[in-house]
Amino acid sequence: MGESSSATEIFRLLSDETRVDILCAIAVAQSELEQAGSGPAELAFSDIYDHVDVENTSKLSYHLGELTGTYLRKSDEGYSLSHAGERIVRFILSGNYEQPESFGPEPVDGMCVFCGEEALETRLSHQFFRIDCAACDQQVAGQPITPAQVRDRTAEALIRSVKLQGAEDYRQVRRGLCPECGAQLSAEVLGLPESPLPDADSFLVTSQCDACLRTYNSPLTYSVAYHPASIAFYWDHGIDVTTKGIWEFHEYVYDGRWASEQVASDPDEYEALMQHGEDTLRLRLDSSATVTATERVRRESREF
Numbered sequence: 001m002g003e004s005s006s007a008t009e010i011f012r013l014l015s016d017e018t019r020v021d022i023l024c025a026i027a028v029a030q031s032e033l034e035q036a037g038s039g040p041a042e043l044a045f046s047d048i049y050d051h052v053d054v055e056n057t058s059k060l061s062y063h064l065g066e067l068t069g070t071y072l073r074k075s076d077e078g079y080s081l082s083h084a085g086e087r088i089v090r091f092i093l094s095g096n097y098e099q100p101e102s103f104g105p106e107p108v109d110g111m112c113v114f115c116g117e118e119a120l121e122t123r124l125s126h127q128f129f130r131i132d133c134a135a136c137d138q139q140v141a142g143q144p145i146t147p148a149q150v151r152d153r154t155a156e157a158l159i160r161s162v163k164l165q166g167a168e169d170y171r172q173v174r175r176g177l178c179p180e181c182g183a184q185l186s187a188e189v190l191g192l193p194e195s196p197l198p199d200a201d202s203f204l205v206t207s208q209c210d211a212c213l214r215t216y217n218s219p220l221t222y223s224v225a226y227h228p229a230s231i232a233f234y235w236d237h238g239i240d241v242t243t244k245g246i247w248e249f250h251e252y253v254y255d256g257r258w259a260s261e262q263v264a265s266d267p268d269e270y271e272a273l274m275q276h277g278e279d280t281l282r283l284r285l286d287s288s289a290t291v292t293a294t295e296r297v298r299r300e301s302r303e304f
């Protein structure tokens, strides 16, 4: 192949059971052959032939030829999965095309950002992990989830995995890396005068991926929650924010411990403030939501 193929041509290559079997067999054979510390094994034609139920070597040779370029790479040592091959095979093997098992409603710790009640419930809705407030009926958090993530996990383990994934995604987004496809994100800060969030944080950071079109939105303070300065600030106060879910920050915004404001125009600059006891961490952000300076202030009495 070599020249770029259309999406339909690429998927047509997979509308053949033997080819899907070949791709999965390569992943199975690789996991059997891989030595700890070495990269993915490249498989010789005979290794693949041993693992696939195909009539004869010329049939296998034909299918390998069709898959090479898009789903497989071929070198002198043998065959290995390409990026597209990896994505498709891991997707198939993990069963992520299946419907996830139902889950919830389960009570979950945390405060509602809208009404301040501690009455949060989590459940799966249309393959989305969502948290709603049972007191005011508003959704307070939502995150895509995979069927493999739900499978074989207790409620507690699932919630822990969602926290971890949310934190990892936020860190990548803050660094401009699209968690979905790896392309560069462009971010901007938007003022939200009609924000449903408390007045303390009425700015939204929106990060757009021009490659896969995913958009990631977060209140300005949340966008810096996993910045090294924030992690260190809370760590010094005995709190590990890297294990916290996004919804566990709601109480900080609800009671004004977290706040944001615009501090300069043309070019626009913003400040996120995080208060803990008598200490405050200030993070200065530019118009692309990049942190340009941080400062800790002690015993400052602030009016939020």
Ligand SMILES: [Zn+2]
Pocket (backbone or CB within 6 Å): 112, 113, 114, 115, 116, 117, 133, 134, 135, 136, 137, 138
């Ligand atoms: Zn509520």
Ligand SMILES: [Zn+2]
Pocket (backbone or CB within 6 Å): 178, 179, 180, 181, 182, 183, 209, 210, 211, 212, 213, 214
């Ligand atoms: Zn993307």
